[in-house]
Amino acid sequence: MDTSTDASTAGNTDARPVLEGPDIARVLTRIAHEIVERAKGAEDVVLLGIPTRGVFLARRLAEKLEEITGRKIPVGSLDITMYRDDLRMKPARALGRTEIPADGLDGRLVVLVDDVLFSGRTIRAALDALGDLGRPRAVQLAVLVDRGHRELPIRADYVGKNLPTSLRETVKVQLAEEDGRDTVLLGSKQQTTGA
């Protein structure tokens, strides 16, 4: 899939886990409760995951919200590739899936879900994409890890773990649906991006 996965499975001693499976589950449960609390019962919440791993996180969050509220929570995906501001810096990228729940986004509270919040550019692109898809009542952001180094005035409403990092470090989220296990790895750039 990508280099960090290879590095970690190859036993890269430099990449160390900062969150393990049970931590991730606990963190998502907490975020679900926070959403219910802040959204006053989460009646009009729509979860939109940003591919790839944000989508899995959104689905897990939706399950937890359904457990708490006893109601079905609409969940979808929002691919931001075609809204990126760095398209011309790399070869054209394959697209992810955008799947908007049947009832749409108008008047809803959209919670964007992503794995790592870094520069904020992904979220900027996501906000642009949202604008073409409907008019939510409000938009909030939930992330598993906030690693700092924002380049835009963007902050998360729900954070699983604040993880102060240096720019030389890499943060990789692995989820069972895609990678076979749940973990968040902190590594160093030289080791993990060299391949």
Add this chain to the structure above:
Amino acid sequence: MSKILIRGAKVLGGEPQDVLIDGETIEAVGTGLIAEGAQVIEADGKVLLPGLVDLHTHLREPGREDSETVLTGTQAAASGGYTAVFAMANTFPVADTAGVVEQVWRLGKESGYCDVQPIGAVTVGLEGKQLAELGAMHDSAAQVTVFSDDGKCVDDAVIMRRALEYVKAFGGVVAQHAQEPRLTEGAQMNEGIVSAELGLGGWPAVAEESVIARDVLLAEHVGSRVHICHLSTAGSVEIIRWAKSRGIDVTAEVTPHHLLLTDELVRSYNPVYKVNPPLRTEADVLALREALADGTIDIVATDHAPHPHEDKDCEWAAAAMGMVGLETALSVVQQTMVETGLLDWSGVAERMSYKPARIGSLTGHGRPVSAGEPANLTLVDTAYRGEVDPAGFASRSRNTPYEGRELPGRVTHTWLRGRATVVDGKLA
């Protein structure tokens, strides 16, 4: 005129000999020749051939001087080792009258680089309808003996029959461009696997072969001789072979490009490979080489067809047909016939000098390299290897299919009746 001593030349590829030229004539051929005051050319093992004769050249003048003139065309010919060329009739105006053929003939005389023998059109305006004044062209100063509508086929069987018959009166010959016009409407390349893929209009082999078959039978019927231009298919070879076995008086030519190139090159859609008849398949190329070796095909003729850059720097369908060839012909023949062991150098002399002169009834050319003969000679450095660079061409046009291709051999000297036209590879 002073004497020239060519020392150590492999005459027709044989053992090194000396050749002494005195004025316009070869004075002696032998070993250890000494000539007081003679200019000495150290041939150093190069091959000495009789001056080449091209039965099929397009000099473009009058009318298309932007692509070639008689002067630049004959300079190109000299550079390629030729001492005589037959100039095709499809000029503007068409060489279908005594006036036009005399003009071309006179321009050739003035150029001084090689002899120019005009070919007259068979029909008025190459239109295939009415015979041109063949007798008048023969009786003119140009003394035309070869007639051709080349570029177009004399497709009307009756006109062809009459032309074949008529020129017997003065020993003329009709050179047919064999192309059935209806079968080649919109034709862009050889019809086959490649044309099917490229979606280019097909020029089927049968369009050539059916006309050749008709014409050899016509020649037999009326007891005339006929010459077939630029054979391009294995089937054409079979028909000529059959005709010769029946005793039909037919001769045939092949171009250097049909001995080397195939229609696979058209995949580039580069119009430099667009030519008529089109490049054919590998099997055709091999059949043509074999036929040239065994004498079924009599001669190599260049079909030197200059075109200005803009007529080739465009999409395939819009491009002109034809390739320049005078300056690369001998190299291509060396590569395809000599270095493959199919021909020796005396075989090359037969097919590129003696026989074309005989077919065209040209005296003074295509003569043996021996004492008393006219000093029309060409000296070839057969060991040379180099990439073709059209920028160095003497021709006004650059539409060669060999650009950047390595070909063997290089003409270092050409003498026209004892006068050097090319010295050390450069025009004199």
Add this chain to the structure above:
Amino acid sequence: MKRHLISAADLTRDDAVLVLDTAEEMARVADRPIKKLPTLRGRTIVNLFFEDSTRTRISFEAAAKRLSADVINFSAKGSSVSKGESLKDTALTLEAMGADAVVIRHPASGAPYRLANSGWIDSTVVNAGDGTHEHPTQALLDAFTLRRRLVGRDAGMGKGLDGRRVTIVGDVLHSRVARSNVLLLHTLGAEVTLVAPPTLVPVGVESWPCEVSYDLDAVLPKSDAVMMLRVQRERMNAAFFPTEREYSRRYGLNGHRMAKMPGEAIVMHPGPMVRGMEITAEVADSDRCTAVEQVANGVSARMAVLYLLLGGSEPAISTTRTEENN
């Protein structure tokens, strides 16, 4: 992917699947309230049409505009081209205007190839149909339509057309659509059969990766899809077939023939249809006929092509999917 799209043969299987997958995502844009993406903002795409083809031109135009590219339409009619300006000079002019891509339709086979490979211009070149050579985006939209219908919208993602039997009927000789489809559908694993009178099959077809039959009725029961090609009436005058009536009788698709096709099999037509000639109204208007769907799919497929060629610093790399966290 290669930098230009000249022939369906330019596409590997991975490339082709990537285009179809991307087209599937692009198709969703058509269902949104705002049918526009900012992706190619600031890019200039020239539609260079030397031949009348309103359908293809507006399809490319819609695709480019949905991706926010600037579109310049250059049609040969009434332009300097008809005054003898060469393809080369026209191309140089367009490049000087800053074209990032040239979408070219030309009556001469190979003109797009020349444009891409002669060093005249640096732009990306997309072949929108050249002479009787190829029409690769038509083949892509046809493959897209086939995959949606025969494999499924979601089930088809990441997949080809393996084992699907596609029959192409009509004037194969003069058809750029047939050439591109044979190549692309073969690349995607489909089994292609060409059906036409022998006069309309090119000499040399034996090297194509397909079967050839002269008997439509024998092939129909073994077809998952039948693609009808337009047959121009003027071909009759060049003796390719005796009469329109005889052509229709032997190679036209009518209701009776359609009934011989398997239950789920579809009828395709690249348009414009000559009703009564190669296809009867009954077939053209049936649910099985995808002609209208193909038009919509054309925009999606062309969006995919333009995005994958122009949406990055270089064309998409189809073998690896890149992913970043930032």
